Amino acid sequence: MSSILTNNGAMVALQSLQSINKNLADTQNLISTGKSVSSAKDNAAVWAISKVMEADVKGFKGIADSLALGESTVAVARQASETVTDLLTQIKGKIVAAQEENVDRAKIQTDVTALRDQISAVVGAAQFNGLNLLSNTSTTAGSGNVEILSSLDRSGSGVAVSNITVNKQDLGQQEQVIGTTAVGTLANFITGTPGAVTGASTAAARTITFETGVTAGTGYRVTLSTAVGTATLGTGGGDFTPTAGVYEYVARDGDTSADVARALSTLINGGDANAVSSSVGATDANGDTGLTLNFDATTDGVTFAIAAFTSAGATVGGGLSRLSQLDVTTDTAADTALAEIESLIQTSVDSAAAFGSVEGRIETQSKFIGGLMDSLKSGIGTLVDANMEEASARLQALQVQQQLGVQSLSIANQAPQSILSLFR
Incomplete structure (x- = not known):
């Protein structure tokens, strides 16, 4: 039965065309954003997960910056410690030379003093961004170490941060002064x-x-x-x-x-x-x-x-406070200085080794954080990125379907006109 009041064919064709246009709009949005999940309405669960992971990536970027700053600071301290070790080794050579009876010990003492002053200059300059890890003479609790932000740890109970602790060393020559008030017990x-x-x-x-x-x-x-x-x-x-x-x-x-x-x-x-x-x-x-x-x-x-x-x-007192007491002008003093310099060299060697160990750990952590950020970004992409090859093929198919839908609706709209011929 044909009706001029109800065109079922046109309604079906219109619904199909509307569905095709909606799918086409979604595909075009997918292509323009490059994401299959660009908002919470696309897939609320996947979108929420991706946003948490994106926040973590931002956090790890800050951690990477912190590690870079910490590594540079520790590297400066390590280099300075190694330089001090070399200078102390030169002082040892002077002290050994002073063990001879027929040497000018006054001139050797002048060389020792010059090297000692150079050590002081190296230690004073061993700072990065205002932080000197070779100075640890403060009596304030917690001043003897520096915490470097190293990781962001997410668990079911929340988020926590981890730190790499860098213990300050001291290669200063400041003389210690003991207090005058005896402890109670x-x-x-x-x-x-x-x-x-x-x-x-x-x-x-x-x-x-x-x-x-x-x-x-x-x-x-x-x-x-x-x-x-x-x-x-x-x-x-x-x-x-x-x-x-x-x-x-x-x-x-x-x-x-x-x-x-x-x-x-x-x-x-x-x-x-x-x-x-x-x-x-x-x-x-x-x-x-x-x-x-x-x-x-x-x-x-x-x-x-x-x-x-x-x-x-x-x-x-500074870790090298006894350096100022080295004297090679007499036989007895030269013998004592030889015993002292060994201890001072060991102090600087221990400092350099400690900084080297921490620097290696920071470098390893930096590489790990870099790889972790890459993995997180890849994971986020797997969740929300669009398959562009699939999107391209789907776009072509929908464009053809749209053309066919328009033609079908046109044919359906022309059907009532055939009834006019019955009344001629």
Whole structure:
């Protein structure tokens, strides 16, 4: 039956054409944006996931910048530490030359002073963007290390950041100043039994222990003294009186009980090793570290005492503070300087090694972050990017369908006109 009121063919053709036009518009939008999911209405779940991943990529870009800055800062410190090591090695050569009797020690001392001043200049210039990792003399808690943002860690409970900790070293020559106020309870800082060494039978090792919880600015003191006219050591090469000594160390930020023990051990061993030497013992279950004083077997009359002082009025000393005391103008001083320079070289070597290790870690992390960002971008593309080959083929097909739809609607609209011939 034909009707001039209802054209079913035209309605079907119109619906088809409208559907084709909608699909064509979607395909054209896909081609223009390059995305199959360009908004939440396209696919809410995929869009939400992609946006979270895009936010992470932005975060990792900031982390990459932080790592680049940190790597440059550490590289400057490492280079400076290596330079200081080279300069200290040159000083050692001068000190060795001064061991000869027929050399001009005054001129050698001038060279040593010049090299020492150059070390000071290198350390002072070893900063990047205002941060000098070779200076660690502040008593403020947390000043002894620098945190470099290294990662963004996402989990089911939220997002957290990870850091690479760079511990400052100190190659300055600032002299330390110990505080004058004794701590309230010595046992909270140092435990042990001070006393006298009174003969071969009791001249064994004596151990004192430094407690955990070391804070910057706290001063530690070990005093070795001799009773007047009684302390002599028999060494087979003649008797002599051991030199009394006051050995002090002001803790820097980040120091542990082991660091305190090692620092005092180094100071004590720099003295007359025939009289007394020291060694750092193992850390016990509480984390405390012992310092063992090893007296000569025939020592008699040597007394030792321990003390600790608060940070009030204290100044943390530089890692190379003893460099200013090197003197090669006399036989005795040249011998002492040779023993000292070995310790100073080891300090600078340890600093360079520490910075080199951290620099390598930062470099590895930078490469990882770069690769991770590439992977995230690829993953986002897999989720939301359009398949352009498929889109091109679909566009061609829809354009043909559109033309056919228009023609079909035209034919359907012409159908009622055939009824006019029936009335002629």
